[in-house]
Amino acid sequence: MHDDRNPPRYTINDNWPDAFGTMHWDTTPGWGESSSGKGDVNAWGASSATNKVEIDGRNFEEEENWWDAARRAECKRPGPGVLPPLLSELLHNPEHTLYSVSASLPKHSHSNSTSSTSSGSSQSQSTIHHPPSAEEVRKAVPHANAYYCKEHNGWVLLSWCSSTVLPPFARSFNPSSPLPDQARRKRTQSCVGEGEQPFGQANKTHHFHKYERAVDARMLNTPFKRSEWEEEELLKRRRRKMTLHEETMDTSVKVPQVEDEVEGDLLDLYVCCQCSVYCLASQVIPGVIPVKYVEDLTKDKLSHPSLDKTAHASVLSAWETIITILQNRIFKGENRVLPVTGAKFQSKIGWTPVIRQIFEQLGFPLRPLVPSEEQPQTLQPPEIDPSTPAGRRMRGKLLRAWVEVCAYTIIFQKSKSSTSFGNYDAQKLSVTVESAREMYQTGIGAHVNQIPRGLLPDNLLGCTDLNDVWEGLGMTPSSYSHDLVTFAYLAQCRCDPANTPTYFGHLHKLHEVMKTTGVPSSAREEIEMLLLQEKSRGRWSKEDLKRGAAVLGFGLDNALGVDLDDEVDEEFILRAWKDGLKRSWTMEDGNERRMQLYDALKILSELKSSKRLLDAWTHEKGSGMSPDAAYLALQVSKEVEDDMLITVYTFAVQDQPSQIEKMRNALTVIAESRDSQRLRGFLETGVDPGDVVQQVKMDMPRGLNQLGNTCYLNSLLQYFYTIKDLREAVTPLAATDFKTLEEKKLSDDDLKRHRVGGRLVTRREILRSKKFVNQLAELFWNLEYSEIPAVTPTMDLAKLALVTSQDEEEDDQCGTATDASNDTDATLVDDGPLPSRTQERSNSASPVVMSPGSMSDGSSVLGKRTRTDGPMDVDMDSAVDKGKDSYVVVEKPEASSSKGKAGHSGSAEVEMVEDVSKPQPPALPPRKPREVDDSVMMFGRQHDVSECMDNCMFQIETALLDFHEMAGTEDDKTSVVKRLFYGKKRQRLAPLDASEGAVSRYSVHEKEDLFSHLHVNVSEEGYDLYDGLSRYFDDVVEFEGVKRRMEVTLVDLPPLLQIQLQRVQFDRETQQAYKSQAYVKFGETIYLDRFMDTAAPEKKARAKAIQTRLNACRDRIYKLTQGKHAPFAPALGGVADFLEKQDALRLEEVDDDFIAVIKAEKDHVSAVLEQERAEAGKLKEELEAVWKDDVSSPYELTSVFIHRGASPSWGHYFFYSRHLPDKPDSWFKYNDSDVSIVPKEEVLADTTGSTANPYMLVFTRKDSDVVHTVHRFDADQLQDA
């Protein structure tokens, strides 16, 4: 049933002829031999009604490749569309009714009789009245296509037509998505309607695409222009704005050009992608009286009706009075003032603030009758003489207001029952209104006669769950029918292929909701059918994606421990898939799992738009065979060699050509299960590539296959391998006999001879370490001799590297079962009884303490992490003082009970453990308890890179301890680990202010210490490695509550200098650790002279002075660009822009001056920043100049560890190692199983903007010859010798 290569297709595709390269859904005869869906029935079974939905313009091949961005770009589809019922709601609020309005001259308009409302005035008419013509009155309606909305007291311009020519676009129009194919549109006059189409009905209905503000209303056939009075008001506003811009002289603000003003109102364009129909709609064009006042007056009258009228009649009467006043002014030339306190005025309307506002809007100013007296107040009718510009404008405005108030009044009256007006005798108005709804709904194809309503299953009525589904499909629930849903879905997929999964998801959700709400199965049959058809075409939803990702092992608590996101690349997915397949071969429900894996790969290949993954899916997928079944299919035994398999396969295919697919699948499965490059190569090319191993050059380093969760371990193991002396020390331990080792128990005295990491080690630890090194040696052997391109570290090796002995012991102690050996071996012989938990935790603050105060700097995934355990100190009981802020001063212990085995520091010295990470983040929460970790992690407690590194180094050192030769006294550099990785530094704790003087009670503390890492805090941009190190070597710490200067100098340098870039930073605001992606510039060489204890004091002083200024300068830059509320300049610019452009809020305080001030501030900040940056650059140059001749301690970059990912807690790790000693300009990139050669430019690249950046750099002393990168066994050389 499941046949991936050949998914069921719409048969219609087969008989579609192809003049347009398109696919029709169901068409008339003439386009193919089949008609009316008969052909389809064969494919889909008789019940499928979905194939009968008419829809054209589809292209099967294009839909198949919806995920391919390049293909999509070629097709230029217009994006999501909407069906007519939703368009009708988009044109204007569906709760509002739009009306056609026409106006004619009122009867008796030429009569000169005096108005009844103008009593009490003796003023006589002084000007000659010019009554408006019938034409003038007709044009009081803004446009032939303007429709009145009572709820807005405004107008909406609507027009629709079927035309092969689109209206001219506005100058400013810049479509955000392509316009529908015009050629296709021209072929069909309208999707809706009968018998008009040359080829019959091609589409179920229209599919409209919106283009916002696309058409200039002034360029319509009947242009729409704002009236002079409106223009004047708009112009006034614009002029005011322009003047203000000139005043501020800010050139960054776009001053409206004269041409811009030529553009009129911009209309939204809705174009059907299938036919010539389009539709235009404007925003609401507001009426003369703001709708707020209109509503207020009506409300006021409803709640305070006149005594002699019903509430409704009172409203009517008030509006009619306004109409009368307007008519008298416009048509009768009534020019007398209206005393607002007059009895008639009072009884008809009353005098309220709203009335006052309305008359102000109408241009009737309020004036006292007699200028010298306050009362009585009167309304002064405006001048409307058409011979003056002002009069002409006012005349237009009053006429418009009159039409609007009339329309409003009539609609109000129509909307109430006639009895609600009592016996009130309404005035006859010369304006008529008529609902336009049916007309425009028919025009755009949304009329109920065109699209039936009321077919939504009852269970779905009022189901808000589906709102996103309806909206996404571009339809409304009320217009639901299976056909329409089918059409909407197919049309969206056709026009917006990129979002195919979203649309499929909608379909899926609709079906789910139908099921859960109990829609009878008969009513959802069609949807179900469509869903199945689409599923069989490989369509998937976001839910399917989630499931697929989980099957492949994605998810933080899943096998891969990584979420599927943009960071995950093809390679990674492919590997996860192959691993999944391998696992499935041992699973009981392996077949089902393989099916899921194939489906998941298909989904991910589409999600990632990856041709490579899709190819893998197409070529490598089997039919769900297990390896056993595969061998059976080819009738060979499992032991048969690759070359024999190829021969067998070739014959089998010749014998039974019909079985080729099956055979091929079988061989594919075998190739994967054997991990055979040769078979893969054969499957890919059809040619036996021979022994593939030969293709991987013998002198290439080998890769390491990844083991589950071991992310960074491979980088470390490869790193260790490149270090010649380490490799040579470890290799001989490949052949360790553990039997004898366990028997050969060391005496307690033996154990007291050595300290590793400042403490004694246990028998158990020694045994464990030997096991580790034994495994490591075996791995090294494989890396040297293996002929295959990548080898796999053992589980044991990974476990021993990732889990510290302390973890292991703790876990054992927590567990109920006690390892028998634990009792005897886990004892810390020399310190008497088993240490308390506290002590042990403190010892394991950094799980492996190589040397007190040196390796102890704590660490985290990519750098330092402060533990809840507090700072490490050597023996709790000897701590004499514990300063604040992790600054611990400890008297060097006289090694409590051990005699004379003091550490490498003199007994009189002060032990200092400083916290080098500044600013110091609060402690992170303790790790999750083991129980939780257990289920999700392969090795229980997961350590971070540097802990793991420390653990490995500890074990190497411990395993190499020599208990029989007494050479291993405490002299530092006896062990290979100490010799290679450890240097000596001197720390001085001095007063912050030099003038504090040496006599201060705070004497200068000084001591020497070993170190294996230098730390560079990575949090800010624009720093190079010297800058970072400077902060390490000269820092300010808090000691005994006082700030002190911590100066560090280097006394002795190790051959390998490991510099850790501490990318894990702590965000105080969010209380979250995050990864800093800042770029730290580094080069191939670094000179450490300036940090040496022996550096010239006067240069140091000079450098320090410059550094202080530079730091201050950088602090200021930081404050402006990255500190709290930063960056300032863009923020200020944004605020100014926002305030200037927004008009939703009325902010009294915000005037143009205020905005100008903000802008000036922005410029100021930008200027300061520029200045500071220039200054910082100059100081940096000065600083480098001080040291330019100090080049006697050159170190060369040899290894770079990269973490790629946005989060500090997971990601992908890889590693670069320089090809030493042979080709120093060439580098190897170790990416798990792949090792490739890359140019040095890749290693040194500026990583700004990337999430892949170094977390550790290793430099080696020039000419120290400690790194031999490749070290491969060379048989040729052997023969030569």
Ligand SMILES: [Zn+2]
């Ligand atoms: Zn409205």
Ligand SMILES: [Zn+2]
């Ligand atoms: Zn259409």
Ligand SMILES: [Zn+2]
């Ligand atoms: Zn469309």
